Amino acid sequence: MTRLCIAFDRLRAEEKMLKSEAESLGCQALMLDAKTAVSSTDSAPGDVIPGGRCDVVLERCVSYFRGLHMTSLLESLDVRVINAYAVAAACGxxxxxxxxxxxxxxxxxKTHFALSAEAAESVMKGAGYPLVIKPVVGSWGRGVVPIRGPDTLAAILEARSVTDGPFDRIFYLQEVIRRSEDAEGRTRDIRVITVGGEPVSAMYRMSAGGGFRANLALGGDPVACKMTPEMAELASAASDAVGGGILGVDMMEREDGRLVVHEVNNTVEFKGISKVSERNIPEAMVQFAVDAARK
Amino acid sequence: MNCPECDAGLAIPDDAEVAEIVSCPDCGADYEIAGRDGSDVKLKQAETVGEDWGE
Structure with a gap:
């Protein structure tokens, strides 16, 4: 029997679905609340994993840095973690x-990178408005803002100079992808979940309230999407690019129909896509983990 | 059980597990189930959404 551990810091529907599928597939599901885990340089896996040992861990922390450090800790104890540290670090x-x-x-x-406010201003002068600024660490569409003119740029630079966090000096400025709108003025993007490089399921995410962000966390709607060969090929390529595992690959359709991948998510949420998918997504994830544990 | 913040009634599902989050329908405060022994449920304040939260 495979002992599958789910490391989490907020027990959401996704983690409960994974636990249920693990038990359905005959695994022993061990739940590890990362908030309560403690360890030292003398620790053995049994000091961290509930019940003493496990064959594989699905890392599901909602906090990126907590998950990253938990993965590092477990890998240092020779515990197999999905996704691997290198993948999580790249995607986060x-x-x-x-x-x-x-x-x-x-x-x-097309994305510009600038490592100071002055350099960001220089990028804007060279590339011209609009560009979308995104925090390098963060999710759910927070802090993703289209910069349409100097006033917005000045406001963002000033706000960042006040907060002055370590990532506030890193500027990630991306071209605005012009996309078609539906009758209600909504745009959409595409989320493909990949498991071990295989595209398992796709959905459209419709932007909410006429905004350009389609994150379900911001009220975007999941809509069933028939996966095209191009979507499948791009999703697999994106998965390979970051090192594989269990991922959420986000794409946008240019007005001419060509696809671009704008994000690869590490601790992918799947409650929304499960509502419109014909595949049992948590089952595919657990089966992948079980297979990985046997290798 | 009542919300420690605003005293509104909190409906905690019978199948709610330790570490699960319950929200107050009146004030919106989030609580994490810290322990349960049958119908005896212990709550603690849930973590607030962090800058690095997400997928």
Missing amino acids: NKMMMTLRLRRAGVPTP
Whole structure:
């Protein structure tokens, strides 16, 4: 019997679905609340994993840095973690993720990187408005703002100078992808879930309230999407580019129909896509973990 | 059980598990189930959404 551990810090529907599927597939499901885990340089796996040991861990922390450190800890104890640290680190930072897509030749929006406010202003002068600014670490569409003119740019630079966090000096500025709108003025993007490089399911995410962001966390609607060969090929290529595992690959359709991959998500949420998918997504994830544990 | 913040009634599902989040329908405060022994449920304040939260 495979002992499958689910490491989490907020027990959401997704983690409960994974636990249920693990038990349905005959695994022993061990739940590890990362908030309560403690360890030291003398620790053994049994000091961290509930019940003493496990064959594989699905890392599901909603906090990126907590998940990253938990993965590092477990891998240092020779515990197999999905996704691996290198994958999580690459996906959790948009600049790292974009550079990997670029290196692998995966079509992605043109993106500028600047490491100071002055350099960001220089980028804007050279590339021209509009560009979309995105925090390099963060999710759910927070802080993603189209910069349409100097006033918006000045406001963002000032706000960042006040907060002055370590990532506030890193500027990720991306071309605006012009997309078709439906009758209600909504745009859409595409989320493909990949498991071990295989595209398992796709959905459209419709932007809410006429905004340009389609994140379900912001009220976007999941809509069933028939996966095309191009979507499948791009999703697999994006998965390979960051090191594989269980991922959510986000794409946009240019007005001419060509697809670009704008994001690869590490701790992918799947409650929304499960409502419109014909595949049992958590089952595919657990089966992948079980197979990985046997290798 | 009542909301520690605003005293409104909190409906905690019978199948709610430890570490699950329950929200107050009146004030919106989030609580994490810290422990349960049958119908005896212990709550603690849930973590607030962090800058690095997400997928």
